[in-house]
Amino acid sequence: MSLTRKEVEWIAHLARLELTEEMAEKMAGQLSQVLDYIAKLDAADTAGVEPMSHSGSLCNVFREDVPSPSLEREAALRNAPEQSAGYFRVPRVIE
Amino acid sequence: MKYEAVIGAEVHAELATETKLFCGCPTTFGAPPNTQTCPVCLGMPGVLPVMNRKAFECALKIALALNCRVDEITSFDRKNYYYPDLPKNYQISQNHRNLGREGYLDIVVDGALKRVNIWNVHLEEDAGKLVHPESSSDSGTLVDLNRTGTPLLEIVSAPDMRNTAEVEAFMKTLRNILLYTGVSDCKMQEGRLRFEPSISLRPVGEQTLGARVEVKNVGSITAVVKAVEYEIERQTKALESGEKLPQETRLWDDRLSRTASMRRKETSADYRYFPEPDLVEVRISEEWQAKVRGTLPELPVAKRLRFQKSFGLGDYEAAVLTDDKSFADYYEACLAIGGASPKAIANWMINDVLRHLNEQRIEMAQFPCAPARVAALAGLVEKGTIGLGTAREVFAEMVAADRDPAEIVKSKGLAQISDESFILEVVNRVLAANAKSVADYKAGKSAAFNALIGPVMRETKGKANPQVVRQLLEKRLAES
Numbered sequence: 001m002s003l004t005r006k007e008v009e010w011i012a013h014l015a016r017l018e019l020t021e022e023m024a025e026k027m028a029g030q031l032s033q034v035l036d037y038i039a040k041l042d043a044a045d046t047a048g049v050e051p052m053s054h055s056g057s058l059c060n061v062f063r064e065d066v067p068s069p070s071l072e073r074e075a076a077l078r079n080a081p082e083q084s085a086g087y088f089r090v091p092r093v094i095e
Numbered sequence: 096m097k098y099e100a101v102i103g104a105e106v107h108a109e110l111a112t113e114t115k116l117f118c119g120c121p122t123t124f125g126a127p128p129n130t131q132t133c134p135v136c137l138g139m140p141g142v143l144p145v146m147n148r149k150a151f152e153c154a155l156k157i158a159l160a161l162n163c164r165v166d167e168i169t170s171f172d173r174k175n176y177y178y179p180d181l182p183k184n185y186q187i188s189q190n191h192r193n194l195g196r197e198g199y200l201d202i203v204v205d206g207a208l209k210r211v212n213i214w215n216v217h218l219e220e221d222a223g224k225l226v227h228p229e230s231s232s233d234s235g236t237l238v239d240l241n242r243t244g245t246p247l248l249e250i251v252s253a254p255d256m257r258n259t260a261e262v263e264a265f266m267k268t269l270r271n272i273l274l275y276t277g278v279s280d281c282k283m284q285e286g287r288l289r290f291e292p293s294i295s296l297r298p299v300g301e302q303t304l305g306a307r308v309e310v311k312n313v314g315s316i317t318a319v320v321k322a323v324e325y326e327i328e329r330q331t332k333a334l335e336s337g338e339k340l341p342q343e344t345r346l347w348d349d350r351l352s353r354t355a356s357m358r359r360k361e362t363s364a365d366y367r368y369f370p371e372p373d374l375v376e377v378r379i380s381e382e383w384q385a386k387v388r389g390t391l392p393e394l395p396v397a398k399r400l401r402f403q404k405s406f407g408l409g410d411y412e413a414a415v416l417t418d419d420k421s422f423a424d425y426y427e428a429c430l431a432i433g434g435a436s437p438k439a440i441a442n443w444m445i446n447d448v449l450r451h452l453n454e455q456r457i458e459m460a461q462f463p464c465a466p467a468r469v470a471a472l473a474g475l476v477e478k479g480t481i482g483l484g485t486a487r488e489v490f491a492e493m494v495a496a497d498r499d500p501a502e503i504v505k506s507k508g509l510a511q512i513s514d515e516s517f518i519l520e521v522v523n524r525v526l527a528a529n530a531k532s533v534a535d536y537k538a539g540k541s542a543a544f545n546a547l548i549g550p551v552m553r554e555t556k557g558k559a560n561p562q563v564v565r566q567l568l569e570k571r572l573a574e575s
Contacts, residue, residue, distance in 0.1 A: 062151065089236070
């Protein structure tokens with residue numbers, strides 16, 4: 001299975017990655033190899049097998065609805081490249 | 096060509112929990128920005144979400160209240176997208192194995208039952224809030240992550256509604272279910288309950304659906320109704336002029352009362368859903384389901400129909416009484432005390448108690464008087480102890496000082512006079528003193544009759560039973 005350049009560019013866009021032409025070419029090849037490898041699973045007979053959403057056998061892990069302390073605002077904002085009046089500040093997004 | 100509107104709704108309700116869905120941060124509305132966050136809801140690397148049991152049970156409650164099929168296993172998925180209100184770059188939601196599916200909600204429209212199917216009910220986390228400063232000095236966007244991770248219930252209806260009356264009934268009924276079950280406070284002005292209608296048009300008789308327009312940013316039930324009305328009109332005009340409508344998301348502008356295109360709807364495959372590896376499955380045993388089902392109260396539509404049937408009320412009365420659970424409970428408490436007919440008490444509830452709540456802007460719980468007071472007042476009128484006009488004065492006094500209405504009537508000497516011999520004396524005096532009105536009446540001027548009632552009521556300080564007064568006046572005029 002081989003991915004087209006267009007598909008690679010779309011995947012890169014969804015992951016917010018900028019690829020040079022050279023990289024896109026290289027990725028197209030590598031991603032195709034990965035997909036080919038994964039495609040081996042198609043050979044497995046999964047008739048009557050329940051879909052699995054987790055590898056562990058644990059289930060029903062809950063916590064009670066009891067508040068615990070939040071971070072100090074200064075700590076929460078510490079790693080932000082930009083902040084303003086207690087907010088994280090990001091480049092303007094317009095809906 | 097005649098077109099038919101096909102309307103569905105996506106509903107989001109923030110659940111009334113103390114803490115967020117996957118961490119112990121509080122969910123208090125209106126806290127200063129970014130004071131209710133922790134490494135989990137900030138999306139720091141290496142943290143693990145742990146599900147809030149109460150949030151899960153609230154969601155299960157609604158899935159059951161909406162008659163959904165609840166499978167034994169439910170699981171969570173990552174919905175991937177980049178937006179600054181979502182620090183993890185994915186939202187934990189449900190896609191493959193939703194908590195509830197294939198349910199329905201019965202609504203009442205013009206007195207008739209109508210079924211709206213529910214496609215699915217699932218639990219997810221809310222995103223943060225973005226602020227776009229108006230000032231020219233700040234060209235950025237500000238992000239408050241307090242709301243990030245708040246438990247959010249999503250309910251998706253089938254496109255089963257055909258007009259705004261059905262949309263309105265759907266919203267009100269659903270909101271009442273959320274309030275009755277106590278899972279959400281439903282404050283739409285705080286964004287805790289959000290309705291996003293989607294509207295498409297098709298020629299009447301056509302089976303395939305037209306291009307779906309989803310409307311966002313609608314902050315109240317009235318606004319949703321206006322937005323749907325606007326879309327039906329806009330799309331009808333477009334189709335009539337031969338335009339082809341795109342599938343899109345539009346934003347409602349409440350000030351201008353119109354919608355405007357937002358962006359082309361991305362296909363759902365772009366979200367690249369995959370099972371959330373940080374959360375384990377939830378298995379819902381029969382016992383657990385039965386236990387949660389047992390906590391469901393009588394739901395609004397059932398209550399409304401029961402009120403109509405058991406108490407002989409009209410559709411309107413039953414609807415008003417059951418619109419708020421505490422209001423309905425108060426009414427039933429009055430009935431349990433008795434002393435007046437269900438109809439009479441219903442009238443007091445709808446006309447006077449409700450008006451008082453609205454005027455004072457208070458909730459039923461803050462109403463100053465116990466149900467026994469309202470029942471007693473209704474009884475005083477029904478037994479003829481006081482007239483309706485006097486009763487309204489007693490009501491004002493009753494709520495002002497939380498006093499027993501019978502005691503008010505007694506201490507103020509308001510009891511209605513029905514004693515015929517006493518009233519007859521007054522009538523005789525009035526007839527003697529108003530010879531002109533008597534003559535006018537006999538000459539065929541029926542208006543003169545009222546000119547005779549007035550003085551009788553004045554002489555008895557308004558306490559004479561008006562029915563007895565009329566009867567005696569008529570009798571005496573016929574005799575003389």
